[in-house]
Amino acid sequence: MRRNGGVVKMSKSNKVSRRPDMRLVAGVMLVCAIAACKKDTTAEQAGPAAQQQAAAVAPPPVAVSAEVAAMSADQLREAASAALREQRLYAPAGNNAMEYYLALRDKAPSDPAVSSALTDLMPYTLIATEQSITRDDFSEAQRLYALMEKTDPKAPALPRLKQSIADAQSSLAQRSADAVAKTEEDAKKQADLEKQRLADQQKAQQLAAQQLATQQAADAKAAADKAAADKAAADKAAADKAAADRAAAQRSAQQQSAPAQAAAASGSNELRAISTPAPRYPPDAYRDGTAGEVQVEFTVGTDGSVTSARVVRANPPRVFDREAVAAVKRWRFQPVSSPVTSRRTIGFNPGN
Numbered sequence: 001m002r003r004n005g006g007v008v009k010m011s012k013s014n015k016v017s018r019r020p021d022m023r024l025v026a027g028v029m030l031v032c033a034i035a036a037c038k039k040d041t042t043a044e045q046a047g048p049a050a051q052q053q054a055a056a057v058a059p060p061p062v063a064v065s066a067e068v069a070a071m072s073a074d075q076l077r078e079a080a081s082a083a084l085r086e087q088r089l090y091a092p093a094g095n096n097a098m099e100y101y102l103a104l105r106d107k108a109p110s111d112p113a114v115s116s117a118l119t120d121l122m123p124y125t126l127i128a129t130e131q132s133i134t135r136d137d138f139s140e141a142q143r144l145y146a147l148m149e150k151t152d153p154k155a156p157a158l159p160r161l162k163q164s165i166a167d168a169q170s171s172l173a174q175r176s177a178d179a180v181a182k183t184e185e186d187a188k189k190q191a192d193l194e195k196q197r198l199a200d201q202q203k204a205q206q207l208a209a210q211q212l213a214t215q216q217a218a219d220a221k222a223a224a225d226k227a228a229a230d231k232a233a234a235d236k237a238a239a240d241k242a243a244a245d246r247a248a249a250q251r252s253a254q255q256q257s258a259p260a261q262a263a264a265a266s267g268s269n270e271l272r273a274i275s276t277p278a279p280r281y282p283p284d285a286y287r288d289g290t291a292g293e294v295q296v297e298f299t300v301g302t303d304g305s306v307t308s309a310r311v312v313r314a315n316p317p318r319v320f321d322r323e324a325v326a327a328v329k330r331w332r333f334q335p336v337s338s339p340v341t342s343r344r345t346i347g348f349n350p351g352n
Contacts, residue, residue: 061143063150064103065094076104080117087209090125090144091201098125098147118151124208126157128201133161133168135197141165242281245352249278271300271342272334279327279346285319286350292316293347294324300340304333312343320348 071079083089083097090098098121105114125144132141145161285292298309309328311321324346 061093061139061146063146064099064106068094068099068103069106071100071103073104073107076100076107080104084209084212087202087205089121089205089208090128090147091140091205093143097121098151102147102150122148122151122155124204125151126161128204129161130164131200131204132197133164135193136168136172137197138165138169138172140197141168238283238286242283242286245281245350246278248352250276269336269338269340271336271340273331274304274334275330275332277327277330279320279323279348281348281350282320282323285348289350290316290319291347291349291351292320293345294320295343295345296324296328297341297343298328298331300333300336300342302336302339304335306331306333307339320346 068076079095080097080100083095083100088096090096093099098118101114101118101121105111105118108114125148129141129144129148132138132144141161142165145158145165148155148161149158292315294311294315295313296309297312298306301307306329309325311325314321314324327346328344
């Protein structure tokens with residue numbers, strides 16, 4: 001499903017795999033079945049006789065209100081999209097997606113996206129009409145019927161719905177003729193019925209809108225997963241390069257220490273390195289491409305281990321200090337007759 005000019009449009013290639021209509025109909029049919037189980041109790045909850053008779057003879061409402069019909073095409077597209085997002089598929093009157101699309105079709109009869117949207121909304125309106133008849137809510141049933149009739153005057157369900165409304169109105173009129181004055185308890189029951197009607201209608205619309213949003217959520221998750229995988233691959237490549245740089249630096253340090261070791265072989269108290277591992281390149285500096293050097297002064301004990309180390313000079317300051325000192329403290333030398341203090345300059349270059 002995709003948006004086209006503020007209208008939800010279903011592509012032909014996705015009618016089987018991604019079109020949510022039939023799954024939504026199945027979910028809403030469950031709501032319809034639950035509501036149908038309450039039909040036996042609605043006879044006792046009918047409103048006052050005068051109101052019932054007025055509902056039975058009232059003319060059917062127009063499908064599109066005058067306010068909606070007066071809106072421009074752009075306003076109708078925006079309002080229809082907002083109604084879909086806010087789960088107002090066919091209610092309330094004058095502020096629902098189906099009414100906006102009908103008004104938009106009057107202004108743009110050749111727009112296939114509008115016709116597609118109305119076709120997608122028809123099953124939900126049909127179920128809502130049947131629920132209204134079951135609740136003896138003929139005003140709402142006739143309003144929904146008018147929406148369906150304007151959408152498709154040849155819809156197969158229209159004759160059955162029209163007869164159902166007429167039969168239910170006749171039944172209500174008969175019950176009204178036999179009804180007596182209602183008490184305050186009856187009024188409370190009618191209020192409860194209206195509250196349940198609104199709750200059922202809201203629940204049905206929420207169920208439909210949630211399933212319409214499922215595919216969008218799945219698409220968003222797939223995009224997030226791909227972004228995470230790309231970032232992980234980039235981080236691994238950076239880590240591999242940093243490891244290769246450290247190995248190269250260690251080899252360079254060992255090569256530089258070879259002349260000093262040869263000189264110490266003569267028996268002097270000069271330092272002869274055994275192991276001088278290269279420092280770790282700070283990740284932030286590596287990513288930023290920062291280069292520099294640190295001069296470290298350190299003292300080697302008689303056992304050949306580094307007993308202390310400090311930064312003498314650093315460029316840039318406080319960027320490579322910690323890693324340089326940590327690396328020097330791991331260095332090992334051949335034992336000496338007395339502690340020896342020396343200085344070494346350690347370079348950091350992200351390009352090596």
